[in-house]
Every structure is written in structure tokens, then in C-alpha cells.
Amino acid sequence: MAQSTREIAAFNLSEIPKTATILYWAFPAKNNRMSNRVTYFEIPSANPDANRQFYEKAFGWQFRQWGAQEYWFAHTGSDGEQGINGAVMKELGPQQPVINTITVDDIDSSLRQIEAAGGKIIKPKKSIPAVGWLAFFTDPDDNIFGVLQEDRKAL
Known part of the structure; x- marks a missing residue:
């Protein structure tokens, strides 16, 4: 069964650059950060360059592009x-929602808990080199979230 645009979460993980320099800027090392809290967001946009400029001017956010992808980390x-x-990021379709990511200590355990609580895993765990492990799920109302286990040794 094909996934709808609403179910497709975030960027194409297979296109992640192998360099980790920008990842350390975007995902600073955990400094007593509480687990199970929202720690990251993604704003899909039909015109990400214009949207990025909006947030720079309106709020003073700083951006760095990730490789050649239409994906800009926001500090x-x-x-x-x-x-x-x-x-x-460049939207994957007009219905793609803003996605928040929750940092967890143990992604495998969290994915089991999500399913046991009635959530649905829509993108299984994948490695983000030098960042950690990322998966996506929907809650019972079909809201999409990411879960991230930080692991600088992930390949």
C-alpha cells in the first residue's frame, strides 16, 4: 500500500551527506537534556528559501543548508x-504537516511503547550518521512525530 503525502515524514534519509560538521551545529551534544521531550521541528515549505528568509527577518533565526538538499537547519x-x-525543508507534498521530533533514551523501547499505546510506526528506525537513530510514527489522531535516539557513533 502506498503511503500518502501526509504519512511521508521528513527528508530522504538515504541522501544524508556523510560529513557531520553541520550535524553538530544542528544537533548539539546532549547536555543534561531531558528525554521524552520535543527537541526538534521541521517546517515544510513550497518555497523554502523564501520561508527561510522570512524566519531570518522576523525572528533572527540562523540557517545552514544541509549539503545540496533543500533542507536548512534553523538555529x-x-x-x-x-x-x-x-x-x-522543501515540502514533499501540499498536505505535509510540521513535524516535531522527540528525543528518547532508547528508540527500540520507545517504538514498542508507541505501538502498545495505539500509535503506528510509519518510517522504521534509520541511522543518521554522527547524530543517532530516527523513526517516525503517528499518534491515534494521525499526527506525525519523529523519535530520535542520539548516538554520535551511528553510521
């Missing part, structure tokens, strides 16, 4: 301030 404030960082 939304200083590391000592409340808030999370995220990205502006």
Missing part, C-alpha cells in the same frame, strides 16, 4: 535559552 536562539532548533 532559533542561544543554547542557554528555552526553546528548540529545527529546520525549513
Whole structure:
């Protein structure tokens, strides 16, 4: 069964560059960060360059493009301030929602808990080199979330 645009989450993980320099900027090392909290967002856009410029001008966010992909990491404030960082990305379709990602200590355990609680895994666990393990799920209302287990040694 083909997945709808609403079910397709985030960027194409197979196209992730092997260099990790920008990943450390986008995903700083865990510094006593609480697990099971929303720690990242993705804003899909028909015109990500214009949308990126909007957030730069309106809120002072800083952006860095990830390789050649139409994916820009957003640094939304200083590391000592409340808030999370995220990205502006080329939308995969007009119905693609904003996606929030939750950082967890153990992604395998979290995926089992998500399914036991009534969620549905829509993208299984995949490695993001030098960042960790990422999967996507829907809650019972069909909202899409990511779950990320940080692991700098992930390949």
C-alpha cells in the first residue's frame, strides 16, 4: 500500500551527506537534556528559501543548508535559552504537516511503547550518521512525530 503525502515524514534519509560538521551545529551534544521531550521541528515549505528568509527577518533565526538538499537547519536562539532548533525543508507534498521530533533514551523501547499505546510506526528506525537513530510514527489522531535516539557513533 502506498503511503500518502501526509504519512511521508521528513527528508530522504538515504541522501544524508556523510560529513557531520553541520550535524553538530544542528544537533548539539546532549547536555543534561531531558528525554521524552520535543527537541526538534521541521517546517515544510513550497518555497523554502523564501520561508527561510522570512524566519531570518522576523525572528533572527540562523540557517545552514544541509549539503545540496533543500533542507536548512534553523538555529532559533542561544543554547542557554528555552526553546528548540529545527529546520525549513522543501515540502514533499501540499498536505505535509510540521513535524516535531522527540528525543528518547532508547528508540527500540520507545517504538514498542508507541505501538502498545495505539500509535503506528510509519518510517522504521534509520541511522543518521554522527547524530543517532530516527523513526517516525503517528499518534491515534494521525499526527506525525519523529523519535530520535542520539548516538554520535551511528553510521
